[in-house]
Amino acid sequence: MTAVQEASPATADVVAAGRRRRARRRLLVHVGLAVAVVVALVLSLVLGRTVYPLSDVVAVIMGADVDGASFTVGTLRLPRALTGLMVGLAFGLAGSTFQTMLRNPLASPDVIGISSGASAAAVIGILVLDLSPSAVSAFATVVALLTALVIYLLAYRQGVANTRLILVGIGISSMLASVVSYVLSGAAAWDMQVAMRWLTGNLNGATYERLLPLLLAVVVLTPVLLRLTRDLEALRLGDQTAAALGVPVERVRVLLIVCAVALMAFGTAAAGPIAFVAFLSGPITARILGPVGSPVLASGLFGALLVLVADFVAQYALGTRFPVGVITGALGAPFLIYLLVRSQRTGGVM
């Protein structure tokens, strides 16, 4: 063990080979997930009560007028599938960003209160203020952003400590849940059903109009988030290590939080807080990807795949049409328990 000026070529080869192997695996997983998302998207356009041939679907997308297909595919299935894809992408990106940044798989934005901000706003908007669907979306977005700001400020004390952020978030989340229960308990039966559908998260109300704000948010925020993943990877080594490596820790953290919360807020406004998508995507993707780099983009792709598949199952596989959130919720709860049991054994670091 002595200091040397040049490493032996053998060591350099091992290092380079390991790096190429990790890069190959990253590429493989991302391409695989992207292909699966495209396949799921196409299938959700083709399949349904009526099956349209792929040529009809393509024709409708190109703008041609096809008898029957123009309405079913163009007006119903396409905005629904695109909304599912975008919401899943937004939730997957946001969830994994939070979990990676806070180094805790339980720290996804839906667990730490940001979705509950949107939910409380939506319930109040529907039941108390009697707002139109698009006004409910806008109101939910704004309140989700405000909730995140409140959580951040309450957790702030010379920088934000991870545990404090999670605990404050869980506290705020419970408070907002009781607001939701309070408002629901005084609601008329019909309104209540609308509110419950919103709270479960569903894609039935998907229109191009409601999709547009989310689409813009995803197009603007995803590149910003992806540019930050290099610094995010450094943050995984601990705040002090990251700072020593030249990462402006607090600024990066604020940017990451803003991007992730905005994605979460716009996604929730478009389709409700589809249960557990943000929470599930990160840890599952981390298993698929392995320890070869940032799980954020892959998690976004997985989220998109999860919502598309879960919505298809919810619509056609169970006899009755369920909101997509019922399926993701049914998958998510056991997974949450699994994570908790596992984290007791390993210490819970992601």
Added chain:
Amino acid sequence: MTSDHTLAAAGLSLGYGDRTVVDDLDLVIPPGKVTAIVGANASGKSTVLKAMSRLLAPRTGAVLLDGKEIHRTPTKEVARTLGLLPQSPVAPEGIAVADLVGRGRHPHQGMLSRWSAEDDAAVARALEVTGTADLADRAVDELSGGQRQRVWIAMVLAQETDVLLLDEPTTFLDVAHQVEVLDLLTDLNRELGTTIVMVLHDLNLAARYADHLVAIRDGALYACGEAAEVLTRECVADVFGLSSVVVPDPTCGKPMVLPLGRHHVAEGHRTVPA
């Protein structure tokens, strides 16, 4: 080749919340030497190291790296000159040794410039220097404590900084691994001229391995200089509140501290007051 970077604190006051930990500290780190900072628990020694590595902003005063205020210099620029190994860094689950060591290249890579052959070479050098080359593809969480500490040192070495700060690099290691880590740091200092500053708990190892010893008491500089001048019976009594006998270390001639507790002390030494 690299001993021309200077690091100093001038009129440095530090604290957390309402609590002042360090008040008006002046400290000059000798370039190209190994410096050890010693002091009692909560004396502020780790706080000083945090400020010297720009992790903690000073209340008043400044830390000067090459004469420039470190807190006003772009953090990435600082990271190319000054590296820090904190006390408890976190290894992401399952990460490979070479991957973790590669994270040390962060300050040398731009937003757009991707991984270069120079980065691979730096990682390979860091692995060889720390004797971890044969662990390159292993997962960090499978390693023993001593191996893991060498891997973390390899990560800060891959950063290729001329000044290296370490916060208690030997904690949680058995005595053999402590010596191994300190030997490695000495190699770096002697062969590459790296300026090394470390917080150490073990006074005898600090005395043996440091060219320059800094004793901190209650957030103020108590004494600094060569171990023989600094580490005296009075110093140990004042800084640690501990009676002791200080004798020359038979293996190197540096001072060696033998603590005097209330028990297991022969008659002749009993009377020494604290």
